[in-house]
Amino acid sequence: MLPIDVAAHSSRWRGRHPLEKALLGFGLTVTAVCLPPWPGGPLVAAATLAVLLGPAGVSGRRLWRAFRVPLGFCVTGALPLLVSVGGPDGLLAPAPDGPRHALDLLLRTSAASLGVLLFAFTTPVSDVLPRLVRAGVPAPVVDVALVMYRIGFLLLDSLAQVRRAQAARLGQAGRAAAWRSVAGLAATSFVRAFDRAARLQEGLAGRGYDGALRVLVPPARLSRRFLAAAAALLAALVAGTLVLKELGL
Incomplete structure (x- = not known):
């Protein structure tokens, strides 16, 4: 976060x-x-x-x-x-x-x-987005925004983990190693993003997702x-x- x-x-x-x-x-x-x-x-x-x-x-x-x-x-x-x-x-x-x-x-x-x-x-964004439905914003648009907001943080966390792993393995020791690390970071992040998105979709389907994300809005x-x-x-x-x-x- x-x-x-x-x-x-x-x-x-x-x-x-x-x-x-x-x-x-x-x-x-x-x-x-x-x-x-x-x-x-x-x-x-x-x-x-x-x-x-x-x-x-x-x-x-x-x-x-x-x-x-x-x-x-x-x-x-x-x-x-x-x-x-x-x-x-x-x-x-x-x-x-x-x-x-x-x-x-x-x-x-x-x-x-x-x-x-x-x-x-x-x-917080999580306090604003659910209330947009009451303001007339279509529910699917709000749902996509909520999912992308969540995936964004997951992707940033994955990037940080990969960078720490590369640094621990001397992935930033030289210019050539740094370029290889950047290429590996991009490839790994791309694959992980699709994997996280697929797992998120499976989780929503397993919880009876019917096209609308229902969340508790703080009163x-x-x-x-x-x-x-x-x-x-x-x-x-x-x-x-x-x-x-x-x-x-």
Whole structure:
């Protein structure tokens, strides 16, 4: 299981309804995208970090390990805005207002990524998928997603086991050995994936699978106080951004 999934299963907000956390997390994401990047981006990012590290109880180290990957994509996406290709200034030249556009994009995307991480760190996938059927998503689609979610972790576990076995047999001792190990890892993982899928299908058939996976969904009720607090936070961020924008800050 990935660290972010472990954190979601042990989150302080695990017992809350996923809709509450979706309203807060994705609401912050939409707010970060729609508001002006300055000062909206820093305000949304600060509010999201305060919620993650405070009420949600996410550790700073675990949050940084998860955030640095999307942050890398944000930086990579902002860098091309610094230059322009072609034109009278040559094949490659600094773009007009490039730093400003790159900074705006970085502020928006990084703040929006934190909003998505808020939902991911507090809501396990196993709590969300079964409820999608009630929301109108076809049951076979949800079943396939649940099975793929399970197989994904089994495959990652198999990859880790094979890599440990290769390392114990000096499979990474040299460049040639490393390439052979990579080829063996790919072949073994391919075979194991099909084997695990076949065993899973046999297990479902042996348990009377009739086209629908029936799982127990933890009971959770919507909290009006939580929804009101989330709406108030989003409204305060919008109002604060617009006021600061009017003041020229």
